[in-house]
Amino acid sequence: MESDMVIHNGGCHCRRVRWRVQAPSSAVAWNCNCSDCSMRGNTHFIVPSEKFELLGDSKEFLTTYTFGTHTAKHTFCKFCGITSFYIPRSNPDGVAVTFRCVDPGTLTHVEIKYYDGRNWESSYNQTGIASCSQDTKDVSLSWQLYMLEFRSTKWRVGDQVLVHNRGTCCSLVFKAATRELQWDFELGFDGGVSIGAREDGAGSWKSTSSDWKVSHLSVLIMGIEKFQVDIGASKTQPFLTSASTRFIPEKPPFPTSAFVMESDMVMHYGGCHCRRVRWRVQAPSSVVALNCNCSICSMRSSIQFVVPSEKFELLGDSKEFLTTYTFGTHTAKHTFCKFCGITSFYVPRANPEGFSITVSCVDPGTLTHVEIKHFDGQNWERSYNQTFASCSQGAGC
Numbered sequence: 001m002e003s004d005m006v007i008h009n010g011g012c013h014c015r016r017v018r019w020r021v022q023a024p025s026s027a028v029a030w031n032c033n034c035s036d037c038s039m040r041g042n043t044h045f046i047v048p049s050e051k052f053e054l055l056g057d058s059k060e061f062l063t064t065y066t067f068g069t070h071t072a073k074h075t076f077c078k079f080c081g082i083t084s085f086y087i088p089r090s091n092p093d094g095v096a097v098t099f100r101c102v103d104p105g106t107l108t109h110v111e112i113k114y115y116d117g118r119n120w121e122s123s124y125n126q127t128g129i130a131s132c133s134q135d136t137k138d139v140s141l142s143w144q145l146y147m148l149e150f151r152s153t154k155w156r157v158g159d160q161v162l163v164h165n166r167g168t169c170c171s172l173v174f175k176a177a178t179r180e181l182q183w184d185f186e187l188g189f190d191g192g193v194s195i196g197a198r199e200d201g202a203g204s205w206k207s208t209s210s211d212w213k214v215s216h217l218s219v220l221i222m223g224i225e226k227f228q229v230d231i232g233a234s235k236t237q238p239f240l241t242s243a244s245t246r247f248i249p250e251k252p253p254f255p256t257s258a259f260v261m262e263s264d265m266v267m268h269y270g271g272c273h274c275r276r277v278r279w280r281v282q283a284p285s286s287v288v289a290l291n292c293n294c295s296i297c298s299m300r301s302s303i304q305f306v307v308p309s310e311k312f313e314l315l316g317d318s319k320e321f322l323t324t325y326t327f328g329t330h331t332a333k334h335t336f337c338k339f340c341g342i343t344s345f346y347v348p349r350a351n352p353e354g355f356s357i358t359v360s361c362v363d364p365g366t367l368t369h370v371e372i373k374h375f376d377g378q379n380w381e382r383s384y385n386q387t388f389a390s391c392s393q394g395a396g397c
Contacts, residue, residue, distance in 0.1 A: 010102040012077035012084045013296045014325065016061040019085060021097055022051040026109040029099045030129065034117025036067070036074060036273050038360040039342045041301030042083045043112060044096035046132035052085065052095040065274065065340045074341065080325045081336030081343055082299050089120075090129045100298045270362040272342035276321040279345060281357055282311040286369035289359050294377025296327070296334060300343055303372055304356040312345070312355040350384050 004024045011018035027045040032038070065074040073087035084101035088094065099110050116123040124130070266285045271278040287305040292298075325334040333347035344361035348354065359370055376383035 006106050008097075008102045008106045010084060010097070011055075011058070012061075012080050012082035012101065013299055014077060014080040014082075014327070016079050017058045017077045017082075017084055018055040019058065020053050020055060021047055021095070021102075023047050023097070025106060026111070027099060027107060028111045028113055028132075030096075030115045031112050032115040032117040034120065036072075036340075036342075037117055039273050039344070039358065040074070040083050041360075042086070042096070042098040043100070043301060044085075044088070044098050045110070046088065046091050046094045046096050046129070048094050052097070063338075063341070067274070067340075076336075076341030078323070078338070080296075080327075081323065081334065081341050082296070083341060084299070090115075090124055091132060094132065098299065100301065266366050268357075268362050268366045270344060270357070271315075271318070272321075272337035272340050272344045272361065274337060274340040274342075276339050277318045277337045277342075277344055278315040279318065280313050280315060281307055281345075281355070283307050283357070285366060286371075287359075287367065288371045288373060290375040291372050292375040292377040294380065297377055302343060302358045303360070303370075304345075304348075304358050305370075306348060306351050306354045306356050308354050312357075349380075 004026065005022055006025050007020055007022055009018070009020045023045065029043050029045045031043045061077050061079055062075050063078045065076070066072065069089060071092055072089040074083060075086050076083040082101065083098060085095050085097045088096040099107060113127075115127060115129065264285055265282055267280055267282055269278070269280045283305065289303045289305040291303050321337050321339055322335050323338045325336070326332065329349060331352050332349040334343060335346050336343040342361065343358060345355050345357050348356040359367070
């Protein structure tokens, strides 16, 4: 809601790209599994474009990658490779902000939701993500839209839909799919909605409690913020067939069960999104990968396994398309494709004699299992001693 709006500042890792954005302190971020987002790891919340502002000379350090429909503009810093924001295909009138690139202190809560980018059109229609770039400053004109579907053998005038809303619910429109009826409502301040009906959208209200043989009721809800819906004042208990489509169940991107790592070594192929950088690596088909929370790994959200350097080989002219970024101790060599910005591998600080391979950049078919472990990069030395020291000695972490 507008009253919760704050100014967030943020940018890339090297701080050459800086911006500010007006958004709620509690945000809904999208974790997309499309080919690009899974490699880039930029879990993001979406704002109207007028709420976003680039600062200083940031534009000079940006480069843009497009593919497919070329609607999405995948911007990244040409110096450090971080995508701190981009223009999403789902919301070309908005800006997708990588929530982990927001400076600490202003985001109080992030609710992460799953977007099935591999089935883009259906997920676009189901999630209502397009509404995220609509300005809600004028509440009377800018309500978010949600579609709910209910199925029941009976609906009766007088049944209630109870909407529990953190924000404000403006109106409900009920439409019976099997009858030429217009369903209307009476909205109470307590969130109770009493259903009424009239045929063909005209005439007086039907105030009787007669049953309506409606097997499918679509409910268009216009409101702001997350809500829950209860049905069944008549105790018929119809069931919900699709939850509010802006808020959908979260899925983990990779399996996390703790199976024992297999001993068989296979040849994995992989690379960046534009395929200008290609490599092959010899590693087990089942690997232990690390999810690091250091400053740069958090921004990339990349999950990686480490192999000895002799097990890794760059292919073709890949080296010509690589850029390297270093910081701090300058031990780690953060390589990324200068064309698409993807870090498909890099030389880690913990294992400078090895290579860290981004799991999501491995071609499908050879990795049978990935066990994910946490590496506390914010307490690097301690976590190194506990977790990482033996990985490049052939353990296949």
